[in-house]
Amino acid sequence: MSPIDVKIEDGIATVSINRPERKNALSVAATNGLTDAWEQIETDESVRVTILTSADCGVFCAGLDLKEATQIARDEGVDILTKMRDPFHETMRACKKPIIAAMTGSLMAGGMMLTLNCDLRVGLKGTKVGITEVKIGRGSPWASPALTMLPQPILMEILLTGDLMPIERLHEYGFTNYIEDTPDAVRARAFDLAKRIASGAPLSVIAAKGGVRATMDLGCAGGLEEGKRLHQVVYASNDAIEGPRAFAEKRAPVWTGT
Numbered sequence: 639m640s641p642i643d644v645k646i647e648d649g650i651a652t653v654s655i656n657r658p659e660r661k662n663a664l665s666v667a668a669t670n671g672l673t674d675a676w677e678q679i680e681t682d683e684s685v686r687v688t689i690l691t692s693a694d695c696g697v698f699c700a701g702l703d704l705k706e707a708t709q710i711a712r713d714e715g716v717d718i719l720t721k722m723r724d725p726f727h728e729t730m731r732a733c734k735k736p737i738i739a740a741m742t743g744s745l746m747a748g749g750m751m752l753t754l755n756c757d758l759r760v761g762l763k764g765t766k767v768g769i770t771e772v773k774i775g776r777g778s779p780w781a782s783p784a785l786t787m788l789p790q791p792i793l794m795e796i797l798l799t800g801d802l803m804p805i806e807r808l809h810e811y812g813f814t815n816y817i818e819d820t821p822d823a824v825r826a827r828a829f830d831l832a833k834r835i836a837s838g839a840p841l842s843v844i845a846a847k848g849g850v851r852a853t854m855d856l857g858c859a860g861g862l863e864e865g866k867r868l869h870q871v872v873y874a875s876n877d878a879i880e881g882p883r884a885f886a887e888k889r890a891p892v893w894t895g896t
């Protein structure tokens with residue numbers, strides 16, 4: 639059974655981590671499978687938006703596969719990260735198309751990192767969230783930049799204690815767009831968001847994401863420059879003519895993504 643499933647339908651890709659027996663932990667095969675998936679999604683022009691989810695088992699993703707890490711260290715004398723093509727998920731972070739996390743369980747460490755690389759997050763009430771590295775002697779260089787969306791005292795509590803927090807508490811600080819009562823409702827909410835995003839003009843959606851990401855990475859001045867560059871492509875596109883024309887003709891626009 640593949641640790642990562644990819645399904646593409648009506649412009650929406652669903653990427654699913656499929657390792658319930660290990661609480662969807664990130665093995666070498668799972669991490670490399672995710673990298674393959676992000677590369678496929680980036681090059682497949684039919685994909686407008688992606689939902690990242692996982693097999694239902696109470697835990698969305700338990701982070702690094704600690705058992706496989708132990709076995710690799712024992713058998714080969716190297717750290718598991720050296721076996722992963724993209725351990726810090728840079729390929730995912732570089733995805734130009736929007737990604738929605740449908741988090742049908744708790745998330746920790748590398749699992750939380752995956753969802754921080756998503757653009758929208760839908761969580762499950764009653765689940766927990768945390769960066770547990772200090773409890774297992776591992777590092778988390780990726781966590782602080784990704785988590786600066788949270789207020790500094792909360793960020794420090796998460797990183798320094800390694801404790802899991804109720805998702806309801808992080809929802810108050812904007813970690814999630816929605817929190818739902820059941821896994822099915824989480825998936826339904828993510829799918830509804832995906833359908834709404836997929837109905838937008840493709841180049842406008844990509845430019846909107848790119849502008850926000852650039853501002854997060856480069857600050858206001860750099861973000862504005864990159865935003866202008868991205869939007870020049872939008873203004874020069876066929877869809878920039880089609881949108882106003884469809885409005886004037888009182889019909890739904892037909893986007894070509896060109």
Ligand SMILES: CC(C)(COP(=O)([O-])OP(=O)(O)OC[C@H]1O[C@@H](n2cnc3c(N)ncnc32)[C@H](O)[C@@H]1OP(=O)(O)O)[C@@H](O)C(=O)NCCC(=O)NCCSC(=O)/C=C/C[N+](C)(C)C
Pocket residue numbers: 659660661663664696697700701702703704705706719725726746747748749751770771774776
């Ligand atoms: C709270 C956890 C996730 C779930 O607790 P539980 O009581 O509901 O379930 P249980 O502990 O019995 O787990 C069921 C089986 O799953 C195995 N499992 C769970 N987590 C992992 C894991 N991370 N790696 C391998 N296997 C895992 C567990 O051993 C059970 O198997 P058996 O039935 O015994 O055969 C709880 O399990 C937990 O706290 N897990 C550890 C979470 C953790 O600390 N993760 C941090 C990893 S560090 C990291 O993610 C770094 C990432 C760096 N980078 C982004 C670069 C990749």
